[in-house]
Amino acid sequence: MTDRAAADGFEDWLRDRVPERGLRPKAAAVLEVLLTQPRRASFGSTVELAQLAGVNIATVTRTAQALGFAGWPALQQELRARYLSSLSAPQVAAEHHGVGSPGAASLRRDLDSLAVLNRRFDESVVATIAHAVAEARRTIVIADGSYAAVGIALAHNARLAGYDVLAVTAGDAELANAVASLDSRDVLIAISFWRLYESTVLAANEARSRGARVFAVTDAASPALAGAAEEIVLVPAEGVAFFPSLTAGMAVAQAVVAQLATVDPARTAASIEAAEAMWSKFGLLHRRPTQGT
């Protein structure tokens, strides 16, 4: 792994504290959370960390002690210092400006796009969409071409949050069937970019005429979609290569789900819990988040 050099001494530093014997399973789960969610770990209490790692709060304290600290507060203090410096220190390294690989250029472009998106962002639109989904009987997400990925992500996480959201990406036949079942209790979200697929526009108009609420996520306010959609979220999608970038669209999908998850927190919490139980039951996870049986 070549992240070493440029990286946070953060991860290396933390892994170096692991005692010879290694860590027990649950302690390893806690360590994993420390590494993957340093922000929360820096601020959170033992209760929050325990929930994230799927362990008892006592295990959090014991893990901190196993890593050579007096307790959680002591570890957390070090964590803060390391994490904050990892945020600000390599600032200099970001000045690659001059030349760079296409990969690096793509990343910088995405960063810019996200900054633009953030600046133009209208919370109320996302809130409207989230509420519409929450109130709907069901939601259909149509997304063609490469944007199918964004639609799948949106639908997947929304389902995890406890709502009936289906991504339709398999082609016109499935699309036709899905739209045929829509009525005024439903919501349709069309995700599409510049060169709109014909069927997306057709589906949006058809859904609208059936009384469903229609929203669009796109990179250009096309009149065709504007006519059908109640609200439109504009995302910058310019990529460095021929391909439009999906990164900003994905960020919008995440924002919608984040908003959706707070509409009915109890419902979402129950749904997630049920999903975790299923994962455990099916043995899907490499490291189980077991709450203790």
Add this chain to the structure above:
Amino acid sequence: MTDRAAADGFEDWLRDRVPERGLRPKAAAVLEVLLTQPRRASFGSTVELAQLAGVNIATVTRTAQALGFAGWPALQQELRARYLSSLSAPQVAAEHHGVGSPGAASLRRDLDSLAVLNRRFDESVVATIAHAVAEARRTIVIADGSYAAVGIALAHNARLAGYDVLAVTAGDAELANAVASLDSRDVLIAISFWRLYESTVLAANEARSRGARVFAVTDAASPALAGAAEEIVLVPAEGVAFFPSLTAGMAVAQAVVAQLATVDPARTAASIEAAEAMWSKFGLLHRRPTQGT
């Protein structure tokens, strides 16, 4: 302490909370500490802040309330979000909208994550992966759970660029078949987050033992995957809700494809042209790139 520069981000924001009447002397002293020592303010307790400002702890609470917050914890939470943002994305001055909705918070978090990713980014790793894909007979992308979306995007765009890249997300049976066909001429890219799906790890190890080149995109350097992978790309995936954020992972996928598209520009150009011709022929696009009918 060089916190000065970093403070610029939220200085205006914080000053805007000051009520018409202005602040009393001691409250102003507290505010001064917040502005000049944001780091300590973000983490410290009322006791620490009171000492720094030379006031009583009660004054700290009252100052927070005078600024329009329920109390010190509420103010501190806002402070943290602003301060961390100013650390990781100082070039972005998007302080207009408040920390308000979860949707907006999600977006900002993604922006931070991307900034961190950009900083830690190692071009050579992405270049290695791109070249491996370009030289391979075929490439299999395995991605489970919500990360399937990233895998689908990567495979889709890579195919568009003219390479045989297949995303396997449909389940263990398909995964087993796909891995069974791998040999030393092939590449496998595993995309997964910390709670690795069991089958992802199995597939990666199996592919490795069959001689395929294996790469991983993940949010934690898990020993399980590290053993199988030639290179690992670490992406920050911390989201605001329960769900990990896919945005940074998507940015990496875009970067890989952007890099891949430049390995053999002629091949990619020909592939795109062919794809466009097909789209036209099938009448897929709402607005044709060539000319509208």
Add this chain to the structure above:
DNA sequence: ACAGATCCGCAAGAGTCTTTGCATTTCTGT
């Protein structure tokens, strides 16, 4: 200088967080 109002510190009360002893479950080697 005085009266009224405001500000500020003190201290108590309610709540939260962290640690640790104990019991149960899970793992390991024979």
Add this chain to the structure above:
DNA sequence: ACAGAAATGCAAAGACTCTTGCGGATCTGT
């Protein structure tokens, strides 16, 4: 499969934090 050891969850105890009522101190306008 069994016995010992390790790990983990539960729950209580102790420490700390935040808020708020109250009284003394300071300021302002006359």
